[in-house]
Amino acid sequence: MNYSETTTDTMPDIQQAEHVLHEVFGFEEFRSLQKDIIQNVLQKKDTLAIMPTGGGKSLCYQIPALLFDGLTIVVSPLISLMKDQVDQLTAYGVSASYLNSSLSPQNYEATLDLIRRNKLDLLYLAPETLLKGSILNLLSGLNVDCVAIDEAHCISEWGHDFRPEYRQLSEVTNKFENAVSLGLTATATPRVQTDIAKSLGLADANTFVASFNRKNLYLDVVTKSSPLQQTINFLRRHEGDSGIIYCFSRKQVDQLTQDLNANGFNALPYHAGLGEGERVKNQDAFIRDEVDIIVATIAFGMGIDKPDVRFVVHHDMPKNIESYYQQIGRAGRDGLQSDCLFLFSYGDASKIRYFIDQKTGDEQRVAEEHLQKLMDYVEAHQCRRIKLLGYFGEHYNEQNCGMCDFCTGDTPERENITVPVQKFLSTMARTEQRFGYNHILNILLGSRRKEVLKFNHDKLSTYGIGKEFSRPEWKQVYRELMKQDIIVREFEHKSLKLTPKAIKILKGDKKVLGVIDEPVQKTRTKSSKSDIESLDFNRDLFALLREKRMNLARKQGIPPFIIFGDTTLIEMAYYYPQSKDSLLKIHGVGRAKAKKYGEKFLEVINSFCKKNNLEERSKSGTNQKTRAVKKTLSKDSRPFEVGQMFQKGKTVSEIASEIGVKEGTVVGYLSKFVKAGHSVPSDNILEASGLSDEEMSKVHKAFDEHGHELLRPVFDALKEEVSYDELRVIQLYMRVKG
Ligand code: ADP
Ligand code: ZN
DSSP: OOOOOOOSSSSOHHHHHHIIIIIIOOOOSSTTTTTHHHHHHHHHHEEEEEOOOOOOOOOHHHHHHHHHHSSSEEEESHHHHHHHHHHHOOOOOOOEEESSSSSSSHHHHHHHHHOOOOOOOEEEEEEHTTTTTHHHHHTTOOOOEEEEEEEEGGGGGSSSSOOGGGGGGGHHHTTTTTTTEEEOOOOEOHEEEEEHHHHTTOOOOEEEEEEOOOEEEEEEEOSSHHHHHHHHHHHHHTTTTEEEESSHHHHHHHHHHHHHHHOOOOEEEOOOOOOOOHHHHHHHHHTTOOEEEEEEEESSTTTOOOTTTEEEEESSOOOOHHHHHHHHTTTTSSSEEEEEEEEEOOOHHHHHHEEEHOOHHHHHHHHHHHHHHHHHHOOOSSHHHHHHHHHHOOOOSSSOOOSBBBTTTTTTOOOOOOOHHHHHHHHHTTTTTTTOOHHHHHHHOOOOOHHHHHTTTTGSSSTTTTTTTHHHHHHHHHHHHHHHHSEEEEEEOOOOOEOOOHHHHHTTTOOOOOSSSOOOOOOOOOOGOHHHHHOOOOOHHHHHHHHHHHHHHHTSOHHHHHHOHHHHHHOOOOOOOOSHHHHHHOOOHHHHHHHHHHHHHHHHHHHHHHHHHHOOOOOOOOOOOEEEEEEEEOTHHHHHHHHHHHHOOHHHHHHHHHHOOOHHHHHEEEEEEHHOOOOSSSTTGGGGGGOOOHHHHHHHEEEEHHHHSSSHHHHHHTTTTOHHHHHHHHHHHHHHHH
């Protein structure tokens, strides 16, 4: 298939690219940066594209490949993915093939024949295959228009996945004089980026870096109390969905797999202790929707490209933020909402700390740093996206992402913990900052332990003054102190030291906010509703369409998502297309797929509609519908419920005690309600504030000076003296007053 209808001396342009996007792939519009990148490639300017997993990198070379006269070579190290990618393209009616060591000699020869006869638009190759003299000779005699280098970070020793063969690629790309080079990667660190540009000879290349924010991932961190039960509760909300659960060790993987199957779930294990055959078999079953859940060690994931993974659970701590990001990134490539749950425990953290303590020198320092970054993320009392994206150097400044536990009001509120903090710090001061955490705690709790008595610490004025809190609660105080840089732990002797901040606090010049309660087991509100659930599509029809898809996939021996993705089936179950023309307007239905599968799916839709007296809904061809759905609040959501109670005259504190949440949470819900366009009476709002008139006018002034949208500048301007909760109340008041 060749979509360049123009003569060879004019380059294909972006309109033609859009045409291909609609006709071949059935997508409505380009995603951010895809358009710029494709435009650049079409103009034969070398390009480096950096986008997160699921960002849509493949289209950046697939569409130009269909517009260029000559061949596009795609270099990829992931042999196991090539077949799927080629199968997907074939389903879209694109002529693509691959060469790697997994092909039988006959198939290898047949592919070579296609290449010689110029029958291919795209050819996927492993780097070592491309470097073979015979292959290189063959290809350099052909008209090659583009060389795309996927997973380009493999060229960098700084990356997490260095492959020496990649180093030789730049010599090879020079052989294709007419070809534009396109490097693609999901690795964001600047060091790796420069390395790629340098090593691939893309010095003058235009670099495009997309945001690493994966908007459709719901990020949730929960204190691990009873992991099996917590996992089961979570899975019950995801019946029939595909998902991955990551565990620390092989033993845990086997145990959890067994427990889940005993509880009626459908799970298979994946770890390095299984034979190659079994691993491939289990992975295949997952990709083909024959099993819902894979319980895995970190070894799982590189070689899969399944777009409809609906959840990722971290049953144990990931190694660092980068692997956490990579692992949750395997969810929701298709853009539909997906749930990421992280079961966190301090016990897991100290296990990791134990391993770190065995290391030495630089290695130890780096590992410490990694753990600290992860702890910062886990303990953040702000939108999860701030720390996560901050790690990759991206500044996230939306006030409410609406897709993390903090922004949806699922995290515990911070309170004034100055008094217990002062007790802790003054015990440290009175023992000359020579002791570690356990000793300080023993003094505060009035312990009769040998070491306490030996140093006469039972005579201190702070001895036994901390009995109002339990050990775990004191542990939380301690974490806050470390996190807020009020104390530091000396490396060698593990003794605790005061920082200048601590001195201010001891003098009473500074307040401390933090969380002491053991975080309670959360009961999630409807906030985790996915797009699928909020779009009012017909579930019965959806189930029938899935069944059809499964049958066809089995017959052809391909994964179901290659036929149609979930988004496509959802749209079918919403618009009820009854003709080929309407079918072509559905997301993900291009000409080739309509021809190949249209009839079979139309049959299902037609007969279902007839039976149930349903009529087709018209679809305009843009995806405005999904946007409209997202904006409004569903009638049974918490913010809606709370908003209605408030409209009826209940006060914030009444609502808080009635539904069993803190007042700050109620204020959060009300803000959402108001943001969604509902109105509430302003009179009752200020009742929720504990500020004096004088303080209130200061806050008003600060808002006027720094704008009403962001709280952080106002919080800073007021020298952190007014809590976020208070600020939210005033902000809401001002919003309602207009
Ligand atoms: P990456 O290689 O960056 O991880 P992919 O190229 O596999 O991402 O794309 C992820 C998913 O998004 C695929 O299912 C793809 O079909 C889909 N996709 C890509 N671009 C678009 C677009 N413009 N509109 C709709 N879906 C798209
Ligand atoms: Zn958030």
